[in-house]
Structures are given as structure tokens and as C-alpha cells.
Amino acid sequence: LTVPVITIDGPTASGKGTVAHRVAKHLGFHYLDSGALYRLTALSAAQQGISLEDEAALADLARVLPCQFVKGHVLLDGEDVTDAVRAEEIGVAASKLAVLPKVRQALFDLQVAFRFAPGLVADGRDMGTVIFPDALQKVYLTASVEARAGRRYKQLKEKGISATMEDLVKDLAERDARDIARTAAPLKPAPGAVILDTSELTVDESVHAVLALYADAV
Numbered sequence: 225l226t227v228p229v230i231t232i233d234g235p236t237a238s239g240k241g242t243v244a245h246r247v248a249k250h251l252g253f254h255y256l257d258s259g260a261l262y263r264l265t266a267l268s269a270a271q272q273g274i275s276l277e278d279e280a281a282l283a284d285l286a287r288v289l290p291c292q293f294v295k296g297h298v299l300l301d302g303e304d305v306t307d308a309v310r311a312e313e314i315g316v317a318a319s320k321l322a323v324l325p326k327v328r329q330a331l332f333d334l335q336v337a338f339r340f341a342p343g344l345v346a347d348g349r350d351m352g353t354v355i356f357p358d359a360l361q362k363v364y365l366t367a368s369v370e371a372r373a374g375r376r377y378k379q380l381k382e383k384g385i386s387a388t389m390e391d392l393v394k395d396l397a398e399r400d401a402r403d404i405a406r407t408a409a410p411l412k413p414a415p416g417a418v419i420l421d422t423s424e425l426t427v428d429e430s431v432h433a434v435l436a437l438y439a440d441a442v
């Protein structure tokens with residue numbers, strides 16, 4: 225019996241993480257935040273002074289990433305790095321090392337291992353295209369760059385971190401461009417994915433839309 229998977233891919237700050245987490249909770253499924261693995265690799269590389277151009281060293285790091293996910297907390301080598309991995313500069317570094325095929329290959333088994341009963345909701349850029357091509361329901365979650373920058377702005381402000389809309393729009397656009405243009409697992413809707421534009425939707429509405437798609441698929 226195959227374990228059901230729902231994949232939620234999409235651009236930066238499209239709300240994938242929040243929606244995927246809520247859908248998983250509702251269904252009692254496991255949750256994979258694949259972006260966290262790229263972020264953890266970036267953080268670990270920064271701590272160890274490994275260059276973002278050293279593909280072999282980064283792949284070695286990713287292959288044995290000493291990470292744990294415990295109750296919404298992310299641990300690296302036993303240390304709680306939940307906030308550190310969310311930092312904007314770590315996201316940018318993650319998107320730079322995510323273009324490297326050897327790094328992506330090194331993280332493959334780790335991601336597939338998240339698939340166990342009763343089911344999995346996986347969010348990222350290539351969940352439906354590369355990691356779980358046989359997913360029961362594939363969703364491509366998107367929103368306008370303005371809507372996404374606005375949401376990120378609000379999140380940062382709540383954390384007391386200052387940012388300007390102008391910088392955020394620029395950062396998001398650059399990161400999207402890198403994710404879309406790369407040759408290794410570029411960001412694009414998977415074959416059979418349903419495209420859900422959340423620019424005008426609340427989180428609740430987005431969660432309900434994904435749950436409705438899944439209910440139709442099973």
C-alpha cells in the first residue's frame with residue numbers, strides 16, 4: 225500500500241509553509257518542510273566556513289546533516305536553530321546552494337524518508353516534480369509578488385525585524401528568478417498540479433481549498 229502524499233510547491237513566501245502545515249495537522253499527516261533542509265545546509269556551511277561555491281563539500285555536508293525536527297522546532301547538532309534558519313540571509317544562501325545538483329542529490333534520500341503512514345504533506349519547489357512524482361494530489365501555490373512581499377513584511381515586523389517593501393520585492397524576485405532559471409529541479413508546476421493563486425485568499429480559505437482538492441482525489 226502506498227502512503228498518500230500531498231505536494232505543495234511554489235515561489236518564496238507564497239504561504240506554502242503555513243498552508244502545508246495546517247493541511248497536515250488537519251489530516252493527521254506528517255509534514256516535510258524541504259526548504260528547511262536547504263536552509264540547514266546553508267547555516268551549517270556558514271558555521272563551518274564552507275564556501276557556497278564548493279559543491280563537493282556542500283554535498284558532503286548535506287548528506288550527513290545532523291538535523292532533527294521536534295514539535296515545530298528545528299535542531300542542528302542538537303542546537304535549536306528554528307529562528308536562525310529563517311533569517312533572510314540564510315534563505316538567500318539556501319537558494320544559492322540549491323542550484324547545485326550534487327547538493328540536491330545528497331538531500332534526496334532524507335526527503336523520501338519523510339514518507340510514512342498515515343501520509344505526508346510536503347512543501348518546497350520540486351516536491352511534485354522530482355521527490356514525490358507519484359503524489360496523490362499536487363498543488364502549485366502562488367501569489368503576486370506584491371502580496372508575497374506584503375506577507376513577509378508583516379511577518380518580519382511582528383518579529384521586530386525592520387525591512388522595506390522595496391527590498392523585499394527585490395529579494396523575492398531575485399530568489400524566484402534563481403529557482404525558476406536553474407537547470408537542476410527548477411521551480412515549475414508539476415504535471416497534473418492544480419494551480420492555486422492565493423493573492424486574494426486568507427490562510428483558512430487556502431487550507432480549505434487544498435483539503436477540498438485532496439478529498440476529491442482520494
Ligand code: C5P
Nearest residue numbers: 258259260262318319322348349350403
Ligand atoms: O522554502 P524556503 O524559502 O524555506 O526555501 C529556501 C530555498 O531553498 C529556496 O529559495 C529554494 O531555492 C530552495 N529550495 C529548493 N527546493 C526545495 C525547497 C527549497 O530548491 N524543495
